[in-house]
Amino acid sequence: MPYFDAASSAPLHPVARQALLASLDEGWADPSRLYREGRRARLLLDAAREAAAEAVGCRPDELVFTSSGTRAVHTGISGALAARRRVGRHLVVSAVEHSSVLHSAAEHEAAGGTTTQVTVDRAGRVDPGAYARALREDTALACLQSANHEVGTEQPVAEIAQECRAVGVPLLVDAAQSLGWGRVEGDWSLLTASAHKWGGPAGVGLLVVRKGVRFAAQGPADERESGRAAGFENLPAIVAAAASLRAVRAEAAGEAVRLRALVDRIRSGVAEAVPDVEVAGDPVRRLPHVVTFSCLYVDGETLLHELDRAGFSVSSGSSCTSSTLTPSHVLRAMGVLTEGNVRVSLPPGTAAQDVDRFLEVLPGTVAAVRERLGAPAASSPAEPSDAPSLVVDSLGKRCPIPVIELAKVIGDVPVGGTVTVLSDDEAARLDIPAWCGMRGQEYVGERPAERGVAYVVRRLS
Amino acid sequence: MPYFDAASSAPLHPVARQALLASLDEGWADPSRLYREGRRARLLLDAAREAAAEAVGCRPDELVFTSSGTRAVHTGISGALAARRRVGRHLVVSAVEHSSVLHSAAEHEAAGGTTTQVTVDRAGRVDPGAYARALREDTALACLQSANHEVGTEQPVAEIAQECRAVGVPLLVDAAQSLGWGRVEGDWSLLTASAHKWGGPAGVGLLVVRKGVRFAAQGPADERESGRAAGFENLPAIVAAAASLRAVRAEAAGEAVRLRALVDRIRSGVAEAVPDVEVAGDPVRRLPHVVTFSCLYVDGETLLHELDRAGFSVSSGSSCTSSTLTPSHVLRAMGVLTEGNVRVSLPPGTAAQDVDRFLEVLPGTVAAVRERLGAPAASSPAEPSDAPSLVVDSLGKRCPIPVIELAKVIGDVPVGGTVTVLSDDEAARLDIPAWCGMRGQEYVGERPAERGVAYVVRRLS
Numbered sequence: 001m002p003y004f005d006a007a008s009s010a011p012l013h014p015v016a017r018q019a020l021l022a023s024l025d026e027g028w029a030d031p032s033r034l035y036r037e038g039r040r041a042r043l044l045l046d047a048a049r050e051a052a053a054e055a056v057g058c059r060p061d062e063l064v065f066t067s068s069g070t071r072a073v074h075t076g077i078s079g080a081l082a083a084r085r086r087v088g089r090h091l092v093v094s095a096v097e098h099s100s101v102l103h104s105a106a107e108h109e110a111a112g113g114t115t116t117q118v119t120v121d122r123a124g125r126v127d128p129g130a131y132a133r134a135l136r137e138d139t140a141l142a143c144l145q146s147a148n149h150e151v152g153t154e155q156p157v158a159e160i161a162q163e164c165r166a167v168g169v170p171l172l173v174d175a176a177q178s179l180g181w182g183r184v185e186g187d188w189s190l191l192t193a194s195a196h197k198w199g200g201p202a203g204v205g206l207l208v209v210r211k212g213v214r215f216a217a218q219g220p221a222d223e224r225e226s227g228r229a230a231g232f233e234n235l236p237a238i239v240a241a242a243a244s245l246r247a248v249r250a251e252a253a254g255e256a257v258r259l260r261a262l263v264d265r266i267r268s269g270v271a272e273a274v275p276d277v278e279v280a281g282d283p284v285r286r287l288p289h290v291v292t293f294s295c296l297y298v299d300g301e302t303l304l305h306e307l308d309r310a311g312f313s314v315s316s317g318s319s320c321t322s323s324t325l326t327p328s329h330v331l332r333a334m335g336v337l338t339e340g341n342v343r344v345s346l347p348p349g350t351a352a353q354d355v356d357r358f359l360e361v362l363p364g365t366v367a368a369v370r371e372r373l374g375a376p377a378a379s380s381p382a383e384p385s386d387a388p389s390l391v392v393d394s395l396g397k398r399c400p401i402p403v404i405e406l407a408k409v410i411g412d413v414p415v416g417g418t419v420t421v422l423s424d425d426e427a428a429r430l431d432i433p434a435w436c437g438m439r440g441q442e443y444v445g446e447r448p449a450e451r452g453v454a455y456v457v458r459r460l461s
Numbered sequence: 462m463p464y465f466d467a468a469s470s471a472p473l474h475p476v477a478r479q480a481l482l483a484s485l486d487e488g489w490a491d492p493s494r495l496y497r498e499g500r501r502a503r504l505l506l507d508a509a510r511e512a513a514a515e516a517v518g519c520r521p522d523e524l525v526f527t528s529s530g531t532r533a534v535h536t537g538i539s540g541a542l543a544a545r546r547r548v549g550r551h552l553v554v555s556a557v558e559h560s561s562v563l564h565s566a567a568e569h570e571a572a573g574g575t576t577t578q579v580t581v582d583r584a585g586r587v588d589p590g591a592y593a594r595a596l597r598e599d600t601a602l603a604c605l606q607s608a609n610h611e612v613g614t615e616q617p618v619a620e621i622a623q624e625c626r627a628v629g630v631p632l633l634v635d636a637a638q639s640l641g642w643g644r645v646e647g648d649w650s651l652l653t654a655s656a657h658k659w660g661g662p663a664g665v666g667l668l669v670v671r672k673g674v675r676f677a678a679q680g681p682a683d684e685r686e687s688g689r690a691a692g693f694e695n696l697p698a699i700v701a702a703a704a705s706l707r708a709v710r711a712e713a714a715g716e717a718v719r720l721r722a723l724v725d726r727i728r729s730g731v732a733e734a735v736p737d738v739e740v741a742g743d744p745v746r747r748l749p750h751v752v753t754f755s756c757l758y759v760d761g762e763t764l765l766h767e768l769d770r771a772g773f774s775v776s777s778g779s780s781c782t783s784s785t786l787t788p789s790h791v792l793r794a795m796g797v798l799t800e801g802n803v804r805v806s807l808p809p810g811t812a813a814q815d816v817d818r819f820l821e822v823l824p825g826t827v828a829a830v831r832e833r834l835g836a837p838a839a840s841s842p843a844e845p846s847d848a849p850s851l852v853v854d855s856l857g858k859r860c861p862i863p864v865i866e867l868a869k870v871i872g873d874v875p876v877g878g879t880v881t882v883l884s885d886d887e888a889a890r891l892d893i894p895a896w897c898g899m900r901g902q903e904y905v906g907e908r909p910a911e912r913g914v915a916y917v918v919r920r921l922s
Contacts, residue, residue, distance in 0.1 A: 003498055008491045009693065017485060024478060028663070030469040034765050035774035037464055067528030067664065068692025074681050100691070103681035196693055202489070203528065203664040203695035220535050220564035230561070231529025232470065232657055234664035237698070304495050313496035 002354040003313045006197075007149055007177060007290055007345035013199030016244035020201055020236050027235035032224070041235055048235075048242035055245045056191060056208055057183040063208045064225040065238045069176045069194020072205035073100040075217065075228060076172050076190050080141045081108060083214035084170070088138020089113040094126045094145065094155070095333035098174055101143050102329070113140075123282040124153035124334045132163040139169045146178040150317055150330040150343055151281030152263075152290030154178075158186030170213050177287060179206075180248045181256055189213045195241035198248050199348070203234050204241040248348065255348045256288040262355045263291045266344055269359040274366050278438060280336045289346040292317070294331070295366050296435060297375030297404045298340025306365045307342070312358055317341045318399065318427070327399075327427045337434035338427055339400040340366070373400065376407045389418045395452050399427035403435050406457060410441065413459050418444065424452030432457065463815040464774045467658075468610055468638060468751055468806035474660030477705035481662055481697050488696035493685070502696055509696075509703035516706045517652060517669055518644040524669045525686040526699045530637045530655020533666035534561040536678065536689060537633050537651050541602045542569060544675035545631070549599020550574040555587045555606065555616070556794035559635055562604050563790070574601075584743040585614035585795045593624040600630045607639040611778055611791040611804055612742030613724075613751030615639070619647030631674050638748060640667075641709045642717055650674045656702035659709050660809070664695050665702040709809065716809045717749040723816045724752045727805055730820040735827050739899060741797045750807040753778070755792070756827050757896060758836030758865045759801025767826045768803070773819055778802045779860065779888070788860075788888045798895035799888055800861040801827070834861065837868045850879045856913050860888035864896050867918060871902065874920050879905065885913030893918065 003011065012020075027044045029037035046060075053060040066072040081091065093105050095117045105115040116134045120126050126144065135142060142164050147154045157173055164171040170189035178184065180198030184191060190213060195204035207228060209215045215228075222230035263286075267279050276296035295303065300318025307314055317328025318341040327338035346355070390409050394402035402423040410419055421432060429446065432455045436443035444456035464472065473481075488505045490498035507521075514521040527533040542552065554566050556578045566576040577595045581587050587605065596603060603625050608615045618634055625632040631650035639645065641659030645652060651674060656665035668689060670676045676689075683691035724747075728740050737757035756764065761779025768775055778789025779802040788799035807816070851870050855863035863884040871880055882893060890907065893916045897904035905917035 001497070003490075003496075005491075005494065005496070005498075008494060009489060012485055012489050020485070021482070024473055024481070024662075028470060028473050028657070029464075029774075030466075033466065033469060033774070033776060034762070035464075035466070035769045035776075036462070037466075037774055067532065067695075070683060070692035071528065074691060100681065100683070103683065107681045194693070196489070201485075201695075201697070202693050203698055205692070219539075220561065220568045222531060222561070222564065230535060231531035231666070232655070232663050234528075234662075234695075234698070236662070237664055237695070301495070308496045313490075313494070313498055315494060315496075 001311045002350070002358065004344045004346055004350070004358070005313050005315045006347035007343065008315055009196045009202070010199040010347050012201060013244040013247055015247035016200050016240040019243035020240035023236040023239040027239055031233055031235065044239050045233060045235055048239045051242040051246050052206060055183070055249055056179070056206065058208050059211065062210055063206060064228045065233065065241070066205040066207050066229040067203055067231065067234065069192060069197065069205040070100040071229070072192035072194070072207040073098070073174060074104055076192050076207050076209070077101065077104040077108070077141065077143065078218040079215045079228065080170055080172060080190055080213070081113065082218055083216040084140035087140050088136070090136050090139045091115045092118060092131070092134045092139055092142040094118045094120060094131070096120050096124055096148050096330045097143060097145055098149055098176065101174055120333050122334055122336065124148050124151045124280070124330065125282055125285070126155050126160070128156050128159040128163060131160050135164065135167050135169050141172060142169050143172045143174065146173050146175040146184050147287045148281070148330060149177050150328055151292045151334070152287040153282040154285045154287065157184055157188065161186035161188045177290070180245065181252050181288065182249070195237070195244070198245055200241035200244040201237040203237045251348060259346050259348070259350065260288040262346060262350060262352060263289060265355060266291050266359065270362065273359060273363040276438065278337045278434070280331065280334060290343065292341065292343045294337035295340030295342070296337065296438065297370045297373060297400050297407065298366055299369060299373060299400055300339065300341050302369050302372070303340055303342065303365065306369060307361070310361045310365060312361070315343045317343065327430060332430050335434070337431055337438065339403060339431045373404055375404045389413060389420065391420045391422065394421055394423045394425070394428070396424065398425050399431060402428045403431050406432065406435065410457070410459055415459050415461065417459050419457045419459070421455045421457070422449050422452055423455060428455060429453065462772045462774070463811070463819065465805045465807055465811070465819070466774050466776045467808035468804065469776055470657045470663070471660040471808050473662060474705040474708055476708035477661050477701040480704035481701035484697040484700040488700055492694055492696065505700050506694060506696055509700045512703040512707050513667060516644070516710055517640070517667065519669050520672065523671055524667060525689045526694065526702070527666035527668050527690040528664055528692065528695065530653060530658065530666040531561040532690070533653035533655070533668040534559070534635060535565055537653050537668050537670070538562065538565040538569070538602065538604065539679040540676045540689065541631055541633060541651055541674070542574065543679055544677040545601035548601050549597070551597050551600045552576045553579060553592070553595045553600055553603040555579045555581060555592070555604070557581050557585055557609050557791045558604060558606055559610055559637060562635055581794050583795055583797065585609050585612045585741070585791065586743055586746070587616050587621070589617050589620040589624060592621050596625065596628050596630050602633060603630050604633045604635065607634055607636040607645050608748045609742070609791060610638045611789055612753045612795070613748040614743040615746045615748065618645055618649065622647035622649045638751070641706065642713050642749065643710070656698070656705070659706055661702035661705040662698040664698045712809060720807050720809070720811065721749040723807060723811060723813060724750060726816060727752050727820065731823065734820065734824040737899065739798045739895070741792065741795060751804065753802065753804045755798035756801030756803070757798065757899065758831045758834060758861050758868065759827055760830060760834060760861055761800065761802050763830050763833070764801055764803065764826065767830060768822070771822045771826060773822070776804045778804065788891055793891050796895070798892055798899065800864060800892045834865055836865045848874055848878065850874060850881065852881045852883065855882055855884045855886070855889070857885065859886050860892060863889045864892050867893065867896065871918070871920055876920050876922065878920050880918045880920070882916045882918070883910050883913055884916065889916060890914065
């Protein structure tokens, strides 16, 4: 039963399991105590810190263990912003950061700060020039992920770190998705990561603050972890996190080559075997193990259920698979299709035949979902018609129905004619333009309607 | 090698270990995902929540898992204060709360709020009437521990909860030390606890917010755990925490009787066998497993080292054993001696012969430390003298030297004469009055000196 959602959480690495078990017996005591159990715990903690620092490429005293990657991000951003409050209250982030970064930015704004979101290109990549232009005299902090968690695109961290250094702005790098694969290059100032993403246990994040970077931890004082991570140290998990990071790194170079080839196989295989599909993200400058694609006329939740029934665990950025009914902000920022979205992220050790089997199963699964929804056949010829324009009422219908109804009637208007889709589904705003791009039709624009929004499409072919 | 510091952290309960191992295999996936690994994780999380809620005596949807007890306290206090900000910004705590509560209070004051610390009696117990009088019209929140972590004294939670209800103030109970022993009785509003205190793993705290209690979680938004505990759920640890809480509770009644008797044996044994000792805390209304005593003329750190060498792991509230060089705020609030302090907290399963062996070893260990410091013999008769007053310069000397030097010269002044001790050690402020109380001498008071503080003692006998 292949699990293809390593970017959410990787199964526990055997070394992590082993280290966790060993330190359940050795590392349960309070490392700040003077007796032997405490001293033993302190030794384990120090050794874990050294191992993690070596993997990150920093000094041990620059690194603290937090209770999660999310907590590392929250603490890192709030502490860096507070320490530079006199400089200003401006924060720069990319539009495709993890929600923990964007939620920190929202909190900063709610408290009176300002944020600039730097846009990305269609591959999900930030332009260093655009990022540099967002830096201002009053910029207290800049944040950038090392690689995107949904589409795998790598960001130009080293270049942007240089731009930030040039103007004296600290750069916080969210390395949650990439740290297992290697160090983050460049002259960054702060770094965060999450152990369960590299096969370590849940409950451990890393926060690195380079010497000389101003930092003022927020929240109630607590003497543990240099005052940057309140609460009793989760030592067995910390030991397991450090040990597994080292183990994963030892295997990273070979496994990266292997998974990169498997992902390439998925990228080309999906594009060949599934009609009306968009494979997203940078095909080259990307994480080895992540690929995302979106299927027109497909309901993401149904597709996930069908793939799960077929034995494949994948995730989705489609709105209908999230509790908020909002499509992925990453896909939205990239301007790519969000409906029928599937993210495949291969854990280390993924067997090639599991990938092949996935590629065998996928086309039929997508076709079945489309058939059930009454989607138009990919090859359906557009019948000539004389009606100069049509209105499709998709009010109250969720993604992907509005796009399906649009596709069904586009042939009913003549070339040059328009179809207006009335929809109150948030995903339509993204998916109708994306459909136009994929099908060579013109997206005219949107305007408010009596209920919902009217999206206007002109038939070009 | 007996470990007698369960109040810092209990060794992992076998059931916790077993549950942790089982859920490392079953519970590593993201419980918010729709695929089978995610659904399985969700089931485990739901079952753990139900088990923990049953043990607490609350509804499952009132309980969230945090990353530590400290984090539960921080989140609980900040969320409750923020939600009642319109009522006012006054916070009530007892003077003997855990540092996580007092640090939250300090942060609240730094942000413009006010705090009233309710004092305790010499046994460390809060008076319900005094607590009730501290509640004001603008009181947003009241906090009280169920039992004290250093001296074991139980607080009158049910009575104070009633007082709080009567005036509409929510009461947050820090149940970190007691939850393994039983439910917290009374009509409290919020409750916090920490799994590693009851033999569960590190990395798990509980935060309970009763339905109807206003709460506004602070910090960046995060959808997990009802928005009250940011970060990926540490599921194996959560499962282990809930399973071990249930297991510990099943053994609690019998083990409480047994440990209570052992602690009584320590209380009386120490008082009998060690001269110049003060056993602190309520002898009856107390946790079953905790006892604290302080030894005059003893350096706490040396005593801990000697006990560790003899095979006993205990902790201390003495200033010289803490990184801050400040004696325990609990002992200080109680007005008891802080020098040579030892806290013994017995983990479940402690063997009676280990306790007996401790009582055999302790008197000699204390005597040896005293001899090394040149402390006066307990029975040393005070020689008559004519010098009406004396000044002892203990500047630059740490606890317990100032008290030892005082004890050495008190016999050199006549009855009615005074000894003035010059000291710049913070502990002297507490320990000189405490020494006077123990030795039947009069503590006249303190005044600023050219360097440090002058403490004046009058000889009465």
